[in-house]
Amino acid sequence: MNSSLSLDQITNNFREIHPPLNRAEAAFEANRCLYCYDAPCTQACPTHIDVPAFIKKIASGNLTGSARVILDANPIGSTCSRVCPVEALCEGACVENTLMKQPIQIGRLQRYAMDHVLSKGIDVFKAGAANGKSVGIIGSGPAGLSCAMYLARLGYMVTVYERRAKAGGLGTYGMAEYKMTQQHSADEVAMIERLGVQFRLNCEVGRDVTFADLEAAHDAVFIGVGLGATNKLGIAGEELAGxxxxxxxxxxxxxxxxxxxxxxxxxxxxxxxxxxxxxxxxxxxxxxxxxxxxxxxxxxxxxxxxxxxxxxxxxxxxxxxxxxxxxxxxxxxxxxxxxxxxxxxxxxxxxxxxxxxxxxxxxxxxxxxAIGQQKQRSFLATVPGINIDAAGRVVVNAVTMQTDNPKYFAGGDCVNGGAEAVDAAQHGKHAAMGIHQFLMGEAVTFAGA
Amino acid sequence: MADLSVNFAGIQSPNPFWLASAPPTNMGSMVERAFDTGWGGAVWKTLGEPIVNVSSRLAAMDYGSQRMMGLNNIELITDRPLDVNLKEIRDCKRKYPKHALIISLMVESKREAWQTIAKQVEDTGADGVELNFGCPHGMSERGMGAAMGQVPEYTCMVTEWVKEATNLPVIVKLTPNITAINYPARAAVKGRADALSLINTINSVMGVDLDTMIPHPNVNGQAAHGGYCGPAVKPIALNMVSELARDPEVTIPISGIGGIQTWRDAAEFLLLGATTVQVCTAVMHYGYRIVEDMIDGLSNYLDEKGYASAGDIIGKSVHRVTDWGNLDLKYKVVARIDHSKCVNCNLCHIACEDGAHQCIHFTDVHGKAYPIVDEAECVGCNLCHLVCPAPGCISMVRVDDGSQTMSWREMTGQ
The missing domain is CATH 3.50.50.60 (FAD/NAD(P)-binding domain)
Known part of the structure; x- marks a missing residue:
């Protein structure tokens, strides 16, 4: 190792950049919220979490209810509370920006409510009564987790196929360590697992299971495979050690x-x-x-x-x-x-x-x-009956997230070309609604859809 | 700099800021520190037969992140021996001859008991006595405190007893736990009281611990109702003070009490007829030091308004308080929203929609939706103006031409 620092110093350097609020801080911050009607923060959130509602529940001491408001609109509310670019989204829209240049710390309040339920294993949603249908999800990143949670709430048997050893996708493997740890991601995955969602880890679709296997086992498939390896520089020396x-x-x-x-x-x-x-x-x-x-x-x-x-x-x-x-x-x-x-x-x-x-x-x-990631062109080319646009993105119906093969739905980075975790969460929500409409012929609307 | 000194029923005070009879005036060393900090007067913690207190004694109501919007207590009168208190009063008055030192009293309802203690106090050199007819908890169960103040005849009777025994100015402290404040006040006047002080604390149960389900404050698993005070009670106190200030039968000075935290609160009490104000909760929260800004702020306010003394504003707003039936039905204001100051919280819209008269809609301004008032439908209730967090954004604008007035009394010939 070439570091001039001791291991303790490094650990200290990787302490959380936004440490958790304590109860008094959370109460103070929550009470500062104006409780806007048709609030700009809610509009700015890609998953349209009812921000004033969850903040007022923190103020009233109803933390479980607060977490429910968040998770209803965004199953990966814990990840998003840590990694969202809040300055560009909810906090950037906070009216306090124009009132006293000090927006409500929405991200940290959201984390406060999420920590309450995830650290205690409180489940604010239960799996729906089994409806006899089964959905396979390829990829356990933000899009897949979001889709899985909504489908489980509706009573689907859900199996998530993950080629890596741990579930969570970029939430587990790709977030800056001072923003969130693997444990935070694991807690989120565990909550979704408790809804009955099966995770098949170290299982790569195309290698360990075939698309034919998926189609035989499931009534619909959601593709949330994200992006691939980092782009090549295309210059000499790229293969050198270091x-x-x-x-x-x-x-x-x-x-x-x-x-x-x-x-x-x-x-x-x-x-x-x-x-x-x-x-x-x-x-x-x-x-x-x-x-x-x-x-x-x-x-x-x-x-x-x-x-x-x-x-x-x-x-x-x-x-x-x-x-x-x-x-x-x-x-x-x-x-x-x-x-x-x-x-x-x-x-x-x-x-x-x-x-x-x-x-x-x-x-x-x-x-x-760090010049951007490649699209998963080679993998996506093997999915039967779907189409890819010129930029390498899966073509879907923007409302239902259904691909050109009606049995396949897709969302997240593989559809939008690479955006925030919160955008993938919204795709997962829309896809779950689309799948329910497709399989049960019933319209369902989740919070913030 | 304006002159803040006042003369209250013959009692000279360097300023109108007094400590109310309560824990902050429990003993000589405390009152002396308060005087050193700037308090113009103090009403000593109520003397009487020493009692035994319970533990715990206080409970508070918070509002948002603000602590102690309201406070209640179940503490009784002094638990110190009478002779110790009397000695300290004597010493204190000797050291602080220019400050107002008033002694609160409460004894059993016997002429001899009241007259004895009044004479003992007069002997200390104190400036006056305040008869505690207001304490709503504990003592009232023993026939004292509010149990006296709630019966005008008793109020009159005991006031007369004390007046027979002493030449000191006698202040009668009134309880708000009655239906109309005028009757006990008039009874005190009839008993030859020299002044009134109000309000004492309000009967209250402060809340329940949702884990243990025991109400606050918990005394070994049980609670009793206590006296409510603090910022939350100020409007109730202002009403009662102004009711007496405009009562022609109440001709004696008033010391205003109830939720006073700042010079602004104090100025409002003066404008509505109080000559002095008494403070307790704010001192229990922040300490004696708050009096510095009370003095400074009131002084600056008087200077800015062009008044030479605090006495000049006493009662200045009393004639502005009237019965509803005299209010002008022709006066008409409407809300106007300045979009350059709007922060788009839309609280005005939802407040009007669900809590008023559905007259705030949205209009497009440079591609953004802003609330706008339908003035034809606006009744001028103030609600939007009250909920708006953006300074200067919503103003209430007069729209009648002022040429006509008509009150309900005039309209109905009542």
Whole structure:
């Protein structure tokens, strides 16, 4: 391990960025809420959680009821309370923004209510009376979990197929460790499991079970497989030791086995999205001395949220704007990263071009790629009868989430190309409604649909 | 700087801020610290036959995240020996000759008992006595406190006994636990009281612990009703003070009590006819130090309004209080919403829709829906204005031309 920090220091660096509110803090914050009617925060939430309702229930001391309001509209309310970009969603819309520039801490209040039920194992929803129908769900990420919970509430037999060893998808493997731990994700999965949802782990559809098996076992199938591996840079040296993709790096961190997380003194992270920020801030927390963020355009064009950018700045990450990598340079052994060779870029007639003769080397021992994930084109091509658009996304009916094969529904990143967990939760909700309409011929509307 | 000193029934006080008879005036060292902090006067914790108190004694009602909107207590009068209290009163008055030191009294309903204790107090050099006819808990079960104040004849009788025995100004402290405050007040006047103080605390049960199902405050699994005070009771006190201030048969000064926390509260009591105010709950919550802003704030207010002394505003709003039947039915206000200040909480809409007259709808302003008042339907109730959290956003605007007035009395010839 190449960290200058002790394991205790690293553990301290990975403490929660938004620690839980205590009872007095939660009461104070909840009482600050104006209880807006037709509230902007509720409108801004992709799952349309009735935010004033759950906050007033916290104020009245009805935490179980508060959690019910949240989970009714969003089965992964615990994950979302920790990882949602609240500044851009509910809290950004909070009228207090215009009243005293201090929005209600909706995310932390939501977490307060969710912690109450998840830590105590209180189930606010029960499985519906069995309706004799069965649904298979491919992928146990936010979309799949959401769909599974709603279907279980309606009385379906639900089986979730997960190729990994743990359920939860990005909630388990992909969230910055200082936002949420694997335990938080596991608690959420356990709640859904208690509704009778079966999880078949280490079970990859296409390898361990076939689509024919799924169709034989289930009346409908929901596809929530998310995205695939990180995009390739397509430059020399990408295969060298010391080159990682961001999700792989974050997965290592999620084990909290600090001593065995890939580390170096100097690390370059390529990309400027939210995953890139997760990579740079966590590299810093692990004890890297210099962390560089490499982006070919300027700060204005970076896709990371303002709040995330601020976080990286606070962590003393160095930014190299208008810089594009052209080669990963090996050391004397020819096997290990020694530098990232870059070239400056500039806009010419609205086109980004490399500045001739501006090449330079950044001496680093590790390179992390965070330039977006590939679509699951090869997997999706094997699903019978569904269609994929030019961008590699599953084509669905936007209301029912039904694909062109009526037995298959889809949602989450594999449909929208990559968005927030809360967007996937909403897809899962719509798909559950669509599946119920398809199999039972009955319209059902869940909260915030 | 305005002169804050007042003369209350012959008692000089450097300012109108007195501590009410309660735990903050339990003993000499406390009253002396209060005077050092700035309090103009203090009404000593009620003297009488020493009693035995229970534990616990207090319970509070919170509102939102605000603690102690209301407080109640089941504490009785002083539990200290009479001679110790009398000695401390004597010492205190000697050290603080310019402060108002009033001694609250409550003894059994016997002429001799009242006259003896009144004379003992007069002997200490204290400035006056306050007859506690208001305590609603415990003592009332023994025929004292509110049990006296609830029967005007008793109020008159005991006041007369005390007046026979002492030359000190006699203040009668009234209980609000009656149907009309005027009758006990007039009885005190008839008994030759020099002043009135009100309100004492209100009968109350503060709540129930939802885990144990035992009401507050818990005394070994049981509770008794107690006296309610604190900010929540202020409107009740203001009503009773103003009722007496505009009663032609009540011709003596009033010391206002009930929920006073700040100089603003105090100024309202003065405007409605009080000459001094008495404070307890706010001091029990925050300490004697609150008097600094009471003095500072009232002084600044008087300066800004151009008044030379606190006395100048006493009773200034009394003539503004009238019977409903005299109110002008032709006066008409409507709500107007300033969209530049609106925060889109829509509380005005839902309040009007479900709690008033369904006259706030939505209109499109630059692509965003804003609440707007249908003025033809608006009755001018104030509700939207009251619930709006955005300063200056909803104003109540007069729409009649003021050329006509008509009260219900005029309309019906009553």
């Amino acid at each position: 080159v990682y993709d961001a999700l792989e790096f974050i997965e290592h961190i999620k084990t909290r086995d600090w001593a065995n997380v890939p580390m170096a003194k100097r690390i370059a992270v390529i990309g400027a999205g939210n995953t890139a920020i997760d990579a740079v801030t966590q590299a810093k927390r692990l004890g890297a001395e210099q962390v560089l963020m490499i982006y070919r355009r300027t700060q204005k064009e970076m896709s990371a949220y303002e709040y995330e950018y601020e976080l990286a700045k606070q962590d003393a990450v160095e930014f190299r704007w208008q810089t594009t990598p052209i080669e990963i340079v090996a050391d004397a052994t020819g096997k290990q990263v020694a530098a990232l060779r870059c070239v400056r870029t500039e806009l010419q007639d609205g086109k980004l071009v490399n500045v001739v003769g501006s090449e330079f080397n950044l001496p680093v021992e590790m390179v992390i790629k």
